[in-house]
Amino acid sequence: xxxxxxxxxxxxxxxxxxxxxxxxxxxxxxxxxxxxxxxxxxxxxxxxxxxxxxxxxxxxxxxxxxxxxxxxxxxxxxxxxxxxxxxxxxxxxxxxxxxxxxxxxxxxxxxxxxxxxxxxxxxxxxxxxxxxxxxxxxxxxxxxxxxxxxxxxxxxxxxxxxxxxxxxxxxxxxxxxxxxxxxxxxxxxxxxxxxxxxxxxxxxxxxxxxxxxxxxxxxxxxxxxxxxxxxxxxxxxxxxxxxxxxxxxxxxxxxxxxxxxxxxxxxxxxxxxxxxxxxxxxxxxxxxxxxxxxxxxxxxxxxxxxxxxxxxxxxxxxxxxxxxxxxxxxxxxxxxxxxxxxxxxxxxxxxxxxx
Amino acid sequence: xxxxxxxxxxxxxxxxxxxxxxxxxxxxxxxxxxxxxxxxxxxxxxxxxxxxxxxxxxxxxxxxxxxxxxxxxxxxxxxxxxxxxxxxxxxxxxxxxxxxxxxxxxxxxxxxxxxxxxxxxxxxxxxxxxxxxxxxxxxxxxxxxxxxxxxxxxxxxxxxxxxxxxxxxxxxxxxxxxxxxxxxxxxxxxxxxxxxxxxxxxxxxxxxxxxxxxxxxxxxxxxxxxxxxxxxxxxxxxxxxxxxxxxxxxxxxxxxxxxxxxxxxxxxxxxxxxxxxxxxxxxxxxxxxxxxxxxxxxxxxxxxxxxxxxxxxxxxxxxxxxxxxxxxxxxxxxxxxxxxxxxxxxxxxxxxxxx
Numbered sequence: 001x002x003x004x005x006x007x008x009x010x011x012x013x014x015x016x017x018x019x020x021x022x023x024x025x026x027x028x029x030x031x032x033x034x035x036x037x038x039x040x041x042x043x044x045x046x047x048x049x050x051x052x053x054x055x056x057x058x059x060x061x062x063x064x065x066x067x068x069x070x071x072x073x074x075x076x077x078x079x080x081x082x083x084x085x086x087x088x089x090x091x092x093x094x095x096x097x098x099x100x101x102x103x104x105x106x107x108x109x110x111x112x113x114x115x116x117x118x119x120x121x122x123x124x125x126x127x128x129x130x131x132x133x134x135x136x137x138x139x140x141x142x143x144x145x146x147x148x149x150x151x152x153x154x155x156x157x158x159x160x161x162x163x164x165x166x167x168x169x170x171x172x173x174x175x176x177x178x179x180x181x182x183x184x185x186x187x188x189x190x191x192x193x194x195x196x197x198x199x200x201x202x203x204x205x206x207x208x209x210x211x212x213x214x215x216x217x218x219x220x221x222x223x224x225x226x227x228x229x230x231x232x233x234x235x236x237x238x239x240x241x242x243x244x245x246x247x248x249x250x251x252x253x254x255x256x257x258x259x260x261x262x263x264x265x266x267x268x269x270x271x272x273x274x275x276x277x278x279x280x281x282x283x284x285x286x287x288x289x290x291x292x293x294x295x296x297x298x299x300x301x302x303x304x305x306x307x308x309x310x311x312x313x314x315x316x317x318x319x320x321x322x323x324x325x326x327x328x329x330x331x332x333x334x335x336x337x338x339x340x341x342x343x344x345x346x347x348x349x350x351x352x353x354x355x
Numbered sequence: 356x357x358x359x360x361x362x363x364x365x366x367x368x369x370x371x372x373x374x375x376x377x378x379x380x381x382x383x384x385x386x387x388x389x390x391x392x393x394x395x396x397x398x399x400x401x402x403x404x405x406x407x408x409x410x411x412x413x414x415x416x417x418x419x420x421x422x423x424x425x426x427x428x429x430x431x432x433x434x435x436x437x438x439x440x441x442x443x444x445x446x447x448x449x450x451x452x453x454x455x456x457x458x459x460x461x462x463x464x465x466x467x468x469x470x471x472x473x474x475x476x477x478x479x480x481x482x483x484x485x486x487x488x489x490x491x492x493x494x495x496x497x498x499x500x501x502x503x504x505x506x507x508x509x510x511x512x513x514x515x516x517x518x519x520x521x522x523x524x525x526x527x528x529x530x531x532x533x534x535x536x537x538x539x540x541x542x543x544x545x546x547x548x549x550x551x552x553x554x555x556x557x558x559x560x561x562x563x564x565x566x567x568x569x570x571x572x573x574x575x576x577x578x579x580x581x582x583x584x585x586x587x588x589x590x591x592x593x594x595x596x597x598x599x600x601x602x603x604x605x606x607x608x609x610x611x612x613x614x615x616x617x618x619x620x621x622x623x624x625x626x627x628x629x630x631x632x633x634x635x636x637x638x639x640x641x642x643x644x645x646x647x648x649x650x651x652x653x654x655x656x657x658x659x660x661x662x663x664x665x666x667x668x669x670x671x672x673x674x675x676x677x678x679x680x681x682x683x684x685x686x687x688x689x690x691x692x693x694x695x696x697x698x699x700x701x702x703x704x705x706x707x708x709x710x
Contacts, residue, residue: 014574026704032596032642033701057531057609058454061524062424069417073500073519075465077511083685099413112427113517115470145428145519151708156432157510162468162517164428164500169416176412239411241387253410287387346388350383 025120030150043126044146047133052144060144060263062109067266068169072088072099075162081128083202085194085213088161089131091289092217095140095240095355101220102229102236102292104175105167109147110136113162118153128159139218141165177254179234185301186259186321189222189292189314190215192244195287196313201353206279210271215290222292222313229307230300237293240355242346243285247293247343248331257326259295260344261321264336285346287354294321380475385505392412398481399501402488407464407499415499417464429453430517436483436709438557440568443516446644448710449573450595451520452494453609455697456575457591457647459530459582460522465491466500468517473508476553478510483514494573495522529650532609540656541614541676542579543670544647545570548627549601551641554709561634565626568604570645575648577668593650597701598640601650603686604700611683616676618697619691640701642709650678 003069028035045053052060075209076092086094093110100107112132116125136143198214200206219238227233239247244266248259268276268283276283290313296304300317331343363640383390400408407415427695431447441449448465467487471480482519491498493690519546553569555561572594582588599621621637631638643669651659656674673695686698 027707030596030707032702033601033703035703037597037700055531055533055609057458058523059425059427059458059460061458061531064421064423066419066421068419069521070499071417071464071466071521072414073468073517074502075468075470075504075515077470077504077506079452103412103416105414105415109426111426111519113428113430113468113516113519115430115432145426147429147517149430149708151432151512151524154509155512156515157506160430160511162428162430162502162513162519164466164468164517164519166424166521168427168433169681176410176416177673178410192613241385241391246388255411258471293573340483346386347393349386349387350381352382352385353504 012277016216017043023122024054025116025122025150026108027118027150028150028281036148039148040201043122045130047129048143050142052142062144063120065168068239070098070100070103070105070167070169071163073158073164074099075351076355077160078199078355079157080202081159084198085284086216087128087131088159089128089207090135091355092163093132093135093139093162094331096163097218098140098238100165100167101223102238103167104173105169107139107141107165107220108230109144109166111164112143112252113147115149115151115156116159117156118150120158123246125181139220155170175234175236177237177251180255180257180295180323181234182257182323182325183298184234184295184323185298185319186323187294187296187301187305188267188318189308189319190316191269192288192291193268193276193286194281195289196351196354197272197275200351206275210275212269212271214301215288217290217313219290219292219313222308222311224320225311226294227309230296230304233294233296233304235293235295236255239288239291241287243287244344245331245346247282251329255328258324258327258332259321260324260332262334265318265320266353267316267318281350285350289355297327358501375650378477380471380473380505382473384689385503391503394503398477398484402484403498406496407497411626412652416680417499420523422526424578425524426519427451428517428519429454430644431710432515432708433710434512435557436514438569439553441571442483442486443509443514444483445490446515446571446710447495447518448487448490449644451518451591452496452575455520455522457593458576459534459538460574461523462494462496462520464499464521465496466519467498468604469500470504470506470515472511472513473653474602475513481621482526484585491575494575520573522647530588530591532590532592532606534608535610535650535678536589536610537612537678537680538653538664539589539650540653540674540679541678542649542651542660542672542674543622544622544663545671547623547643547646548623548638548641550644551628551706551709555706561630565630568625569623570643571644573666574645574647577663577666579699580658580666581649585651585659587655588651588659589598590650594643594646596649597640600639600698602607602688606650607686608684612621613678613679613682613685613687615679615687615689617689620673621677622671622673636705639698640705644710700704
């Protein structure tokens with residue numbers, strides 16, 4: 001057995017030199033060793049620290065909780081990483097907070113897995129982390145587990161972030177696509193297609209300037225307001241990839257109902273509509289990252305709409321349709337001149353890497 | 356209002372043709388629309404189905420739970436995807452199950468986020484999903500939320516998988532790196548470096564053949580056996596990236612203790628040692644994916660070791676060291692001839708993309 005007396009003594013840190021050189025990520029930052037620790041301490045913990053994360057175990061240990069939980073995971077591969085109205089950091093936290101909150105749950109915790117390309121600027125990573133921290137604060141969630149991997153140059157496109165969220169579902173809360181019922185009203189919390197067009201503009205693919213900002217935002221507080229006003233809400237769902245049309249089709253299939261929309265009630269910004277007209281896109285299939293579909297019994301539809309209109313993230317909310325019993329599993333669009341057409345799901349890919 | 360009488364009628368599915376052509380992933384599989392649904396139904400749900408996932412909401416809703424929770428996230432970017440003893444599917448489930456189980460928690464649920472390269476063979480994806488399903492069954496965890504993204508060719512290296520795990524921590528369980536205490540015994544559940552060398556061999560980087568298989572495995576049942584035998588276990592930790600040396604250093608820092616290892620007690624396969632000698636690697640810094648460090652009060656050390664030796668995943672377990680009070684925050688290696696040296700953390704990157 002080694003005794004203390006014959007051990008060397010140590011003065012100061014073993015490795016006093018900074019391990020983040022030249023402001024770029026190198027392979028060693030994904031090693032799990034000292035360079036990873038350095039990156040975690042200097043960039044991640046600096047902005048995302050909390051008592052649970054501070055314990056530095058492989059797991060985050062959550063204080064005692066009792067009840068049903070909602071869990072949702074999402075990987076974010078958006079390009080570009082920064083776009084008008086947000087960035088991949090704000091997107092990754094908002095997207096997962098929203099996916100948890102649509103269960104009627106109170107989002108509490110979030111995890112984040114980063115896959116970073118060798119050579120990625122540490123300063124850009126820090127901007128994104130700050131954005132995640134701000135969004136987490138806005139939503140009221142804590143980051144409790146993180147992971148960092150680095151892939152060689154050319155093996156990952158700059159930065160991918162996976163976020164997984166965990167929320168507590170209050171007793172008696174029963175919200176889900178399967179609960180849409182004939183007679184329900186369908187509402188939307190605001191204008192459609194802003195995120196899709198903002199990202200397209202940031203890619204330089206539009207060929208013209210727009211002032212459109214992405215709507216990316218955590219919607220849990222808006223949802224809280226809706227549920228206070230309309231406690232018997234049947235469905236909440238954020239129309240992200242595939243847009244309003246695809247998301248409503250999922251709900252129609254889950255609930256075995258028909259959802260009938262009134263075309264002239266659907267809020268779309270003039271600039272978004274113009275851009276769509278020129279590019280051949282349909283705003284009903286464009287991704288949104290800060291909008292909520294609400295399907296609610298007729299008796300509470302007015303209260304739900306009022307609650308949205310009073311909230312900063314719901315000021316352009318509108319009632320856009322009704323749930324009917326037939327034709328099962330379908331979404332129909334009623335035009336102002338009295339016609340109707342099937343609104344199908346997105347079959348292929350309109351805009352890749354939008355979230 | 357549209358009435359049912361003037362609606363068209365529908366017969367059969369709108370899109371009866373299969374959407375997975377030529378056995379390859381295309382961008383549309385990441386759209387969130389019909390092709391994504393098709394991929395999810397034909398590949399993911401076929402093998403990973405369960406009642407929670409079957410609800411098809413954006414969130415998985417977990418039945419009522421009460422107590423503390425352990426949550427852990429990990430992104431897997433290993434190359435190659437298939438290697439002796441496992442694949443990225445088995446790795447992604449095992450790694451996260453193990454990170455949850457080292458808290459003393461019972462792993463219950465897992466989420467999976469897939470980022471797939473355009474052109475990736477669907478048949479390979481299905482093999483990986485089957486492997487995930489088998490590993491989840493072995494570990495006794497359910498997949499409750501999934502996400503699929505597709506990036507253009509050259510923007511992601513074949514397939515990355517993020518997994519996040521959720522476990523229930525029994526009352527009074529207090530396990531973590533901060534609880535290592537002077538006088539404790541340090542045990543390891545088996546041979547070191549097998550995963551690292553197996554992956555290196557699969558890359559063709561060794562220049563010679565080995566029969567080494569990765570040790571990748573879910574260790575929660577082994578941990579259950581250890582905790583039954585040694586209920587006052589202080590620390591459990593799997594020495595993955597950075598290997599035994601780096602992981603023990605983390606524990607020494609967390610607990611402000613010294614961990615003293617006996618070099619000739621550390622189990623390393625002859626073939627692994629030979630490969631390391633030839634390549635200039637140190638097996639103490641190589642990644643393991645099916646090994647557990649156990650730090651336990653001296654009074655329960657024998658029982659913990661016995662429990663491991665009786666378990667198929669612990670048959671080469673050994674007692675390898677002792678915790679002392681000083682020198683704080685250090686790992687020391689005691690050689691058979693009576694010398695000692697500091698065993699530092701991995702500073703840079705020895706083997707990239709090992710997990």
